[in-house]
Amino acid sequence: xxxxxxxxxxxxxxxxxxxxxxxxxxxxxxxxxxxxxxxxxxxxxxxxxxxxxxxxxxxxxxxxxxxxxxxxxxxxxxxxxxxxxxxxxxxxxxxxxxxxxxxxxxxxxxxxxxxxxxxxxxxxxxxxxxxxxxxxxxxxxxxxxxxxxxxxxxxxxxxxxxxxxxxxxxxxxxx
Amino acid sequence: xxxxxxxxxxxxxxxxxxxxxxxxxxxxxxxxxxxxxxxxxxxxxxxxxxxxxxxxxxxxxxxxxxxxxxxxxxxxxxxxxxxxxxxxxxxxxxxxxxxxxxxxxxxxxxxxxxxxxxxxxxxxxxxxxxxxxxxxxxxxxxxxxxxxxxxxxxxxxxxxxxxxxxxxxxxxxxxxxxxxxxxxxxxxxxxxxxxxxxxxxxxxxxxxxxxxxxxxxxxxxxxxxxxxxxxxxxxxxxxxxxxxxxxxxxxxxxxxxxxxxxxxxxxxxxxxxxxxxxxxxxxxxxxxxxxxxxxxxxxxxxxxxxxxxxxxxxxxxxxxxxxxxxxxxxxxxxxxxxxxxxxxxxxxxxxxxxxxxxxxxxxxxxxxxxxxxxxxxxxxxxxxxxxxxxxxxxxxxxxxxxxxxxxxxxxxxxxxxxx
Numbered sequence: 053x054x055x056x057x058x059x060x061x062x063x064x065x066x067x068x069x070x071x072x073x074x075x076x077x078x079x080x081x082x083x084x085x086x087x088x089x090x091x092x093x094x095x096x097x098x099x100x101x102x103x104x105x106x107x108x109x110x111x112x113x114x115x116x117x118x119x120x121x122x123x124x125x126x127x128x129x130x131x132x133x134x135x136x137x138x139x140x141x142x143x144x145x146x147x148x149x150x151x152x153x154x155x156x157x158x159x160x161x162x163x164x165x166x167x168x169x170x171x172x173x174x175x176x177x178x179x180x181x182x183x184x185x186x187x188x189x190x191x192x193x194x195x196x197x198x199x200x201x202x203x204x205x206x207x208x209x210x211x212x213x214x215x216x217x218x219x220x221x222x223x224x225x226x227x
Numbered sequence: 228x229x230x231x232x233x234x235x236x237x238x239x240x241x242x243x244x245x246x247x248x249x250x251x252x253x254x255x256x257x258x259x260x261x262x263x264x265x266x267x268x269x270x271x272x273x274x275x276x277x278x279x280x281x282x283x284x285x286x287x288x289x290x291x292x293x294x295x296x297x298x299x300x301x302x303x304x305x306x307x308x309x310x311x312x313x314x315x316x317x318x319x320x321x322x323x324x325x326x327x328x329x330x331x332x333x334x335x336x337x338x339x340x341x342x343x344x345x346x347x348x349x350x351x352x353x354x355x356x357x358x359x360x361x362x363x364x365x366x367x368x369x370x371x372x373x374x375x376x377x378x379x380x381x382x383x384x385x386x387x388x389x390x391x392x393x394x395x396x397x398x399x400x401x402x403x404x405x406x407x408x409x410x411x412x413x414x415x416x417x418x419x420x421x422x423x424x425x426x427x428x429x430x431x432x433x434x435x436x437x438x439x440x441x442x443x444x445x446x447x448x449x450x451x452x453x454x455x456x457x458x459x460x461x462x463x464x465x466x467x468x469x470x471x472x473x474x475x476x477x478x479x480x481x482x483x484x485x486x487x488x489x490x491x492x493x494x495x496x497x498x499x500x501x502x503x504x505x506x507x508x509x510x511x512x513x514x515x516x517x518x519x520x521x522x523x524x525x526x527x528x529x530x531x532x533x534x535x536x537x538x539x540x541x542x543x544x545x546x547x548x549x550x551x552x553x554x555x556x557x558x559x560x561x562x563x564x565x566x567x568x569x570x571x572x573x574x575x576x577x578x579x580x581x582x583x584x585x586x587x588x589x590x591x592x593x594x595x596x597x598x599x600x601x602x603x604x605x606x607x608x609x610x611x612x613x614x615x616x617x618x619x620x621x622x623x624x625x626x627x628x629x630x631x632x633x634x635x636x637x638x639x640x641x642x643x644x645x646x
Contacts, residue, residue, distance in 0.1 A: 080308070080370060087363070107352035111396075115359020116389060119366065123385045126370045126378060184518065188348045189409055 059099055066092035074147045077140075083121050090114040101179040103188040230520055231338035239340045244325075247344055251324055255486045256286045258546055262486075265550045296475035303373025304472065312371055313473065313480035316364030319357045320487035326353050327494050328412045330504050330535035331514045332526045339526060341516060342504075342535070343412060350409035354495060355396050358450060362388040364484060365452070365459055369469035380468025383561065384452060384459030390568035391449035391456075397576040398442035401583040402499055405435065405605075415503030416515040424515060424523050426597040431502040435605035436583075438612045440500040442576050447492040449568070451485065453549060455556040458564055493545035494538075501541050504534035512537075575616065582612065 066089050073085035090113045097106035182191045196204055231239050260275065260283060267274025275282035300306070330342035347353050362385050369381015403409060405428065406417045420429040433440050449456040460468030470481045497503060506512045512534050514524035559567070586608050595601050 080305075084308070084363075084367070087360075103347070103349045104352070107349045107356045110356035111352070111359050115356065115362070115392070119359075119362050119385055119389050122363075122366050122370075123382065123389070126366065126382055126385070183348060187408060189352075189403075 055099065059096065062092045062095040062099070065089075066096070074151075075144070077143075079125050080122065083118055083125065087114050087118050090118070101177075101183060103183065104192045229338050230332075230516060230522075231335070231340055235335075235337040239335075239337075240344065243340075243342075243344045247324065247329075248321065251321060251487060251490070252483075254490055255483050256290075258486045258490060259289070259482070260286050261543075261546065262550050262553075265547065266554060269551075269554045290479070293476050293479040298477065299472070299474045301373055301472045305371040305373065308367050308371035309472075310477075312364050312368035313477045313484070314364075315367060316361070316484035317480045317487065318484075319361040319364070320484045320491055323354060323357050323491045324487075324494065326350060326411050327491075327498055328415055328503055329494075329538050330531045331512055332516060332522070333528060333531040334526045339516065339522060341412065342531060346410060346412055348410065350411050350414070351399060351495075351499070352409055355392075355399075358395070359392055361450070361488065364481070365469050368473065368481070369459075372469070372472035374472050376465045376471045377469050380459045380461075380465045380471070383461075384469055387452070387456065387458060387564060387568070388450055390565065391446040391572070394442060394568065394572040394576050395446035395450060397573070397580060398439050398446060399499070400580045401436050401439045402432065404580075404584055404587055405432065411498050411503070412516070415498060415505060418502040419505050419513045419515070420510060421513055421515060421523060424517060424521075428597060428602045429599045430602045430606075431500065431505070431507075433500045435602040435609065436500065437606070437609040438579055438616060439583075439609075440496065441613070441616070442572065442579070443499065444496060446572065447496065448549070448552065449564075451488045451492055451549075453485070453489065454553040455558050456564065457558060458561055461558060489546060489549050490542065493542045493549065496545055497538060497541045501545075504538040506534060506537045579612065582608070 069085045069088040069092060073082045073089065076082040076085065090109055094106040094109045094114075097103075097109060179191065186194065230236075263285070264274045264282070273282075275285040278284040278288045300309070325344040326347055328341070328343040328346075333340045333342060349356075365384035365388065366381045369377045369379070369384065372378070402414070406414050408414065408417075414432075417427045418429075418431050419427060421427050428435065452459050458468075459465075460470065462468075465471070470478055473481060504512075512524075512530055514522070514526050514530070516522050583605070586605060590601055590604055595604065
């Protein structure tokens with residue numbers, strides 16, 4: 053019962069935060085509500101026994117990426133509009149249509165037959181057993197560094213190239 | 228005796244939360260008077276000495292003053308965020324304490340109560356997660372005040388905290404390499420000596436991970452925004468930085484948050500590197516609760532009290548070091564701070580992780596089991612690394628400085644860090 057309650061609380065705050073976030077005109081309020089959404093989704097990850105993902109979600113998205121967003125917004129000193137300010141009709145239209153499209157996808161997932169469901173299914177409690185056996189970090193680390201190590205390294209190199217490329221582009225032509 | 232379960236567990240947890248929050252707030256109160264007294268001592272003056280015996284009631288007087296003062300609301304402030312910022316400053320620093328084990332388990336008629344509020348499986352990842360949101364209080368307070376000084380303070384604060392978080396997280400990687408576990412009680416057990424159960428290292432991690440302790444402490448210092456890293460509130464340039472516009476209790480909440488953060492970082496250093504609640508040279512306090520509920524050792528109530536005292540003592544000593552550093556090292560210039568974070572700490576920690584990883588690989592290839600000798604080899608490696616590191620950072624300032632005459636005053640970032 054308490055599990056149901058917690059899930060509904062997290063889900064409701066995630067949806068509410070997301071809705072508020074996309075309807076704000078003030079970018080700083082949008083960032084703050086997005087952080088709220090990350091916390092709510094982390095709560096849901098915790099309830100799915102995905103402790104590591106929950107922690108990383110907060111560390112990376114809540115604590116690093118969103119802080120950088122906030123930092124840039126503050127640096128440009130944007131967003132001194134009243135925080136209750138809603139977006140204009142164009143923003144509403146774009147946001148609304150994206151939401152409806154996404155809602156359609158979700159509806160198909162739940163209402164549609166077996167072929168609409170994701171292929172991978174994990175037995176309930178499998179993650180918890182694995183975590184008890186090798187720790188919450190081990191559950192993620194072992195496959196990552198044993199089975200998929202090549203993929204991981206290649207992704208790492210790709211990200212590095214992307215970072216270097218970004219810096220090069222951002223600096224522009226130096227004479 | 229089995230660990231408590233069911234309703235007793237829930238009650239015990241609620242009890243621990245209430246008790247621990249009270250103790251933390253009291254500790255924050257004492258830390259403020261402690262800091263002012265130590266500052267007074269270091270500057271050869273009395274410090275607060277008018278209210279109560281030795282000025283001890285000064286904190287209460289300050290508290291009452293802050294409660295009764297007028298709350299101001301700047302015209303340019305963004306009201307909801309302006310009100311939210313002090314809460315965000317105080318919240319992470321306090322809930323961080325939930326994963327810190329502060330004494331040996333306490334036996335009760337209903338079962339064994341572990342002296343940690345929440346033994347979450349993600350352990351210190353929780354510390355990193357909650358620590359990383361601490362920056363919102365600073366950033367939001369600075370932005371929402373609608374003042375240039377505050378904004379600059381908030382900007383400096385968020386840039387600094389994000390930069391040093393990287394080094395903070397990386398400096399804990401060698402710890403994972405050694406323990407193979409992220410749970411704080413397990414990290415404490417790993418530093419004790421056991422004859423039964425999984426192997427431990429029988430020594431505090433300050434020895435096998437000396438350099439790691441240094442990196443963790445420096446980045447922890449930067450995370451708490453204290454001197455020499457207190458650029459966000461550099462009073463000579465920014466009045467008081469991000470909390471310039473705050474008055475009365477809202478200002479107080481920023482201060483409580485800062486002191487709670489100091490105590491938290493001190494407690495984390497204690498748990499990760501100084502054996503947690505372990506009492507040195509005494510084997511009676513080696514109590515370990517394995518994940519399947521088996522208890523090794525004999526928990527008693529007086530051992531809980533003794534270990535609590537040991538934990539408190541170690542943490543207070545580290546808080547003293549914080550205050551000590553405050554009056555020893557001058558504040559960095561902002562570019563020095565960023566250079567130290569990104570151009571020195573990050574690389575140095577990465578190299579350190581690599582070295583430790585290869586040494587551990589070597590030790591295990593030779594076949595030394597986890598234990599005292601294992602730690603000793605790592606200690607020797609760390610001693611060499613620490614010598615090289617401090618010598619490189621010092622660059623002839625302290626060690627050979629006297630012979631060569633003082634260097635020019637405009638040194639650089641690494642120089643001030645040599646001690």
